[in-house]
Amino acid sequence: MPASTLFSSLILVSGLLSPSLAALYTNPSQLPRLTYDYIIVGAGTAGNVLANRLTENPKTQVLVLEAGVSDQGVLAAIVPFLGPTLTPGTQYDWNYTVTPQTGLNGRTFPFPRGRMLGGCSSVNYMVHQYGSSADFDKIAHLTGEPGWAWNNIKQNIYKHEKVVPPADGHNTAGQYIPANHGTNGILPVSLPGASQAIDARVIATTQELASEFPYSKDQGGGDVLGIGWVQSSIGGGKRSSSSSTYLADAIKRPNLSVLINAQVTKLAKTGTVDGKPSFRAVHFSCDQNTNPTVVHAKKETILAAGAFGTPQILQLSGIGDKADLTALNIKTIVNNPSVGKNLSDHVLMPNIFNVAGTASLDGLMRDTTLFSVALNLWNTTKTGTLANGIVSNLGFLRLPKNASIFATVPDPSSGPTASHWELIVANFFLYPGVATPSTGSFMTLISALISPTSRGSVTLASSNPFTKPLINPNFLTTAFDIYAIREAVKASKRFASAYAWAGYVLSPYGGLSATSDADIDAFVRETASTMFHPVGTASMTAKDAKWGVVDPDLRVKGVEGVRVVDASVFPFVPNAHTQGPTYLLAEKAAELIISSCQ
Template identity: 65%
Template sequence: MTRMAPSTLVHLFLAASIFTQTFARLCTSPGQLRGNTYDYIVVGAGTAGNVIAARLAENGANDVLVLEAGVSNEGVLAAQVPFMGPTLTPNTPYDWNYTVTPQTHLNGRTFPFPRGRILGGSSSVNYLVHQYGSSADYDRLARITGDPGWAWRNLRRYIDRHEKFVPPADGHNTNGQYIPSLHSTRGILPKSLPGFSHGIDARVIATTQELSAEFPFNPDTGGGDVLGLGWVQSSIGDGTRSSSATTYLNSVINRRNVDVLVNAYVTKLVRTGTVGGKPSFRGVQFANGPQSPTTNVFARKEVILSAGAFGTPQILQLSGIGDRAELTTKSITTIVNNPSVGKNMSDHVLLPNNWRVQGTESLDNLLRDPVAFGAALDQWQTSKTGVLSNGVTNHLGFFRLPNNSPIFATTPDPASGPTASHWEMIVSNFWINPAVPQPATGSYLTLISALISPTSRGTLKLASNNPFQAPLIDPNFLATDFDRYAMRESVRAVKRFAGANAWSDYVIEPVGDLAAQTDEAIDAYVRSISTTVFHPVGTASMSPRNAAWGVVDPELRLKGAEGVRIVDASVWPFVPNAHTQGPVYLVAERAASIIRGY
């Protein structure tokens, strides 16, 4: 800390006396905080947490503390350059570096499960796809919770507050690529259409015309109507990633009523008494690391847990809130016996399907050639344009199994409604395959298929009562007949897509076991390389106020306790028809309205 002249110290003291608080800043140690008591404490500066912090801080009377276990996003180039998103995870300082338990139905394999450990959370490390899902998802959420406020007709109004649709980085004409009336230009988070065109774009659109019955063109998959294939919408503005940190948090970081502390690993909620016959948890304990002393801070009004689908249930369990039988085995005293904590986890399963293709139109050589990549990075740094101003896909689509599919004779349709999907296809102009490294030579097309309406449910459990030990994450992927059937049929569908005339002079052959034809061989292929799209939800599910199951009520208050709300992906009882940042943003916007009472 630099020394100041005495007169400067006097002026600062007088200013503090007048305003009662100093200006907000990004804190790196507990000693920099203005005190140990705030009106609101937000645990987790991720996708949802930063929305809550920003909206609460808009009211200057609210004193807000944000605790983030990770590092600052400032100066992290890969968190700014859209195309570099995949380099941020796994096995980096910006990732929690979780792995799943051996997956019974995926040949016993284990693999990384990326989660952002950085300001912005997973919105700072994801692949930037930004849509909201099917309107049926929100109507289903309203039915499940018994609260019509969660229906699409209500949630869609938060789009106006949230998004700021901006021109793509290359400034191309976007007519016909989205429906402007479904979007907002007045919100806080810039999003855009693709900012770099690929040679395969025309082939994709031609296929929607040639195979329109199965792969119809959707002019806007981001406005509540997901079925069909269309142009991707991404959290990118001016060629740069838009995260909750660069938008929501940045909008309030200089306010005098906000403190943000990084490297603050929350170890548990602290019980502060009993209110209305319920234990009150208006305290939070955190540390900088396993060998660091703990610090307690307290909330006059509420603690908002926004630590994500893994962090939130882990903190609850460490605090004595969870399944008594499980907590007892970890020598944790149960304060609130709620067996739903950490259960009901669902996620989208990712299956990368690769084809070898003609020529050098793909981006594979760019990724192999440091000189070419360096030139692309120079272009981005100079003008925020070029291939790196884009995400990893220009097109995606959501699709349903045929209504007469044999699986529906034994399994009810798990989609949230007849306009919701069962699986997704993502088109990429290069090799993507988390299970298999990029080949040293050749050009590739990737058609990812993802399971969107899974019926399998997994769990998150403590490995021990050590808060610094990673939890046991078991998504239980492909545990049901429906999930296996849907993935099998998605493989057949993407093969039909790649077999269209539009690809006849481009696609050479499928790679490896994608060539499988029989049910058994396709199932074996799916088991061998499927992983996660990293969209976990459900581990602190929302449920009706008086329901015996669930973790939060429709106003997101922790059941069986007082002083705590949960606002993050964990409250979704099922995984929506979207890459989950969009739905989480809308939930957080409504949560902020509920908390503030407007």
């Protein structure tokens, strides 16, 4: 989607946006105090949940430090279909870049992360699920803590989620299972709010090829397998972010302070408690030319800076691999080689097809007149194509039980009800980093590797906190990952060859025409990139485990007064677009924090 064209149109309607949040500070001098009960680093998906839940007690003073800008007045962070214009290469993105990937022909590319209130929940594509029940059961097994099991964690869905009607008000019977969802929570979630021309073909394919691509009645109840209707963090035709929901609900409370443009540079040791170093001082700066401001937490410091920001801050604070820290002249206070390791992410592989006619959405993205009409419709009614996310259907699928890879490699999925790959159906040219061709109509079937075995790392490039870390996801460096993504590409081609697509799908585009395994592998290595779902860099493990960064209560190992509450604690990437699991994690964390400090 050509961001430059769309952003030029957005400026024209900026005056139609809601006013700024009330108690939001932009300068450290505005803060009412420098000591709080809790300091939360990051106003993203998880951080804003904590800000809301912890300040429900009016006696609890909370400070949230956000490195980015406000989301207020940013139309693209409100209009659902415009999500892809927010990253990369904008002020709303951290603008990270991966190191050259050996499994992807040495390529490097952007790895978007939200740098504004709401974090990634303000810039992502809004797909909202919670993963397989097997994911959480496996976490409970790995940590020895039954509280993380699905039957316990799923209870947080009902206080988190508020299912609302789709923007177009259509009858949603048969498109989801109401009993799996909440109706009185904080975050509005809905089914697709604008019908797309290919929706009926997708559902017809699940009937025609039911053995390989079965229909899913609902992917939000712990059973992810099958293809169905996407559930999105959208309500009333607008994005539901953690900022527009959890934070907006709490921001007027006098016991909550939120400061933007405040990048945390390190946590500082303030003493020793029970033989462990205590880190209750937080240093932050507005820019690298400004002396840091120091704030203190009486109860806990909570890192919610994400899978890249959290390990970076820990390492800058002297918590990490001693060899790595010593090389950068950083004094090691806690030697923990697990910090920043175990990075895992879903791999995105776009399979693009040439299609007939003008029913695809490519024309909308090229024609400023069509786009202006759609934007005016959204502005006046909050309906139409722009009130929807970019896809209506997706599904999670498994390799066959007799797949040859399983003769030599154990099944890496979290369980038999979990998936190996995901199919996402987009009715336009969707190839991150590549501009839409000036002519032609397209459909994209994204194959996403959901249970990768490759693991990477996040390490410091410098002791300067304003230098971006070295991010190496180590994509496609194991036999299973290469096999699974290859088979997913083949399956996507079988999906598009169903009779349901007759007269619409014309031919594979570009390298998708490859047929041999070697040629498909070459196509994948030259094309694949990230799904933007990093986890694992501050992994949760059992209390007595010799590896890992946090205990099952999310306290940092070997440290007093610090917890991590973000996707970095997941020991493996879930069967979901990760904002849903992260919300459940944050709700659970709030319970743990409140109960431990009463």
